[in-house]
Amino acid sequence: xxxxxxxxxxxxxxxxxxxxxxxxxxxxxxxxxxxxxxxxxxxxxxxxxxxxxxxxxxxxxxxxxxxxxxxxxxxxxxxxxxxxxxxxxxxxxxxxxxxxxxxxxxxxxxxxxxxxxxxxxxxxxxxxxxxxxxxxxxxxxxxxxxxxxxxxxxxxxxxxxxxxxxxxxxxxxxxxxxxxxxxxxxxxxxxxxxxxxxxxxxxxxxxxxxxxxxxxxxxxxxxxxxxxxxxxxxxxxxxxxxxxxxxxxxxxxxxxxxxxxxxxxxxxxxxxxxxxxxxxxxxxxxxxxxxxxxxxxxxxxxxxxxxxxxxxxxxxxxxxxxxxxxxxxxxxxxxxxxxxxxxxxxxxxxxxxxxxxxxxxxxxxxxxxxxxxxxxxxxxxxxxxxxxx
Numbered sequence: 306x307x308x309x310x311x312x313x314x315x316x317x318x319x320x321x322x323x324x325x326x327x328x329x330x331x332x333x334x335x336x337x338x339x340x341x342x343x344x345x346x347x348x349x350x351x352x353x354x355x356x357x358x359x360x361x362x363x364x365x366x367x368x369x370x371x372x373x374x375x376x377x378x379x380x381x382x383x384x385x386x387x388x389x390x391x392x393x394x395x396x397x398x399x400x401x402x403x404x405x406x407x408x409x410x411x412x413x414x415x416x417x418x419x420x421x422x423x424x425x426x427x428x429x430x431x432x433x434x435x436x437x438x439x440x441x442x443x444x445x446x447x448x449x450x451x452x453x454x455x456x457x458x459x460x461x462x463x464x465x466x467x468x469x470x471x472x473x474x475x476x477x478x479x480x481x482x483x484x485x486x487x488x489x490x491x492x493x494x495x496x497x498x499x500x501x502x503x504x505x506x507x508x509x510x511x512x513x514x515x516x517x518x519x520x521x522x523x524x525x526x527x528x529x530x531x532x533x534x535x536x537x538x539x540x541x542x543x544x545x546x547x548x549x550x551x552x553x554x555x556x557x558x559x560x561x562x563x564x565x566x567x568x569x570x571x572x573x574x575x576x577x578x579x580x581x582x583x584x585x586x587x588x589x590x591x592x593x594x595x596x597x598x599x600x601x602x603x604x605x606x607x608x609x610x611x612x613x614x615x616x617x618x619x620x621x622x623x624x625x626x627x628x629x630x631x632x633x634x635x636x637x638x639x640x641x642x643x644x645x646x647x648x649x650x651x652x653x654x655x656x657x658x659x660x661x662x663x664x665x666x667x668x669x670x671x672x673x674x675x676x677x678x679x680x681x682x683x684x685x686x687x688x689x690x691x692x693x694x
Contacts, residue, residue: 552615
């Protein structure tokens, strides 16, 4: 815990400072404490999740998985763990990441074109950089993506399904829901970098910008979840922008930027989009540090950690890389991180994670899920580096 001795003279000086400067001083003091805390809590939360999955020894029985081993839910967890592991170089996590790929036989999810079934491939790309041969880790993904490139889907991005239900929506063969921008583009771009075949990245950028042109609201600088929400309004006639949905996008943009060299031709447009969203997001953070499940409806909203973790991650990345002004954005990061820490129980379980959905919904203290933990680990990774750069 940080302590302070404030003399009368110093107190007068502090009171004379503009409010923005005072907020920055408080944020800097908290950031010093958050750096160590982020690593400690990151380890605690990651250990708990890996114990639940059976990749680390646990004193309690391993429960039934909440999703299959190549699903988007668990793929988001493994992705978060890759970045935390890169920072910590913790061998048990390295071993777990490789073991899950081996258990999956390096296969993607079952639906060839479905973006959610591609996210697990991002952990395979990590394995190919960390001791597993590229041929072993990447051949199945490359075969799948080659099939997509040979016959690229050509449907409209409007999200419509009939009596057969959600999964029958024709546009799901493309990236017609905003979550997809976290799930698939980075796998395609990463595969281009691993193989030298630019076709995968070209496809990813083409589809990324098609989705953005369709779902991004330039007035609000936020993404609709999909076209079904263009005309939806809440009881106060406000547009419906889902926190985690925009978190998927914001985190996805950051993950693409992390892959690209500084002189890449796509960087300027991506950075412009990132900066627009960042400026809007800090306007929507609640005083308690959380972002509300429905971003334009903060009143009486519960804590929600999945969206908050993605936003904290993305904003911290911007500070660490110099894309964002520290004075302006650090208070939002420190508040977001402190909110997230309050949602971790003594066993390392992350709570207040809105359950699987496609829109803002209710959330409870005991609600948790893999993807929320993945987002938390991403946030912990960037927050732990705030004072190093």
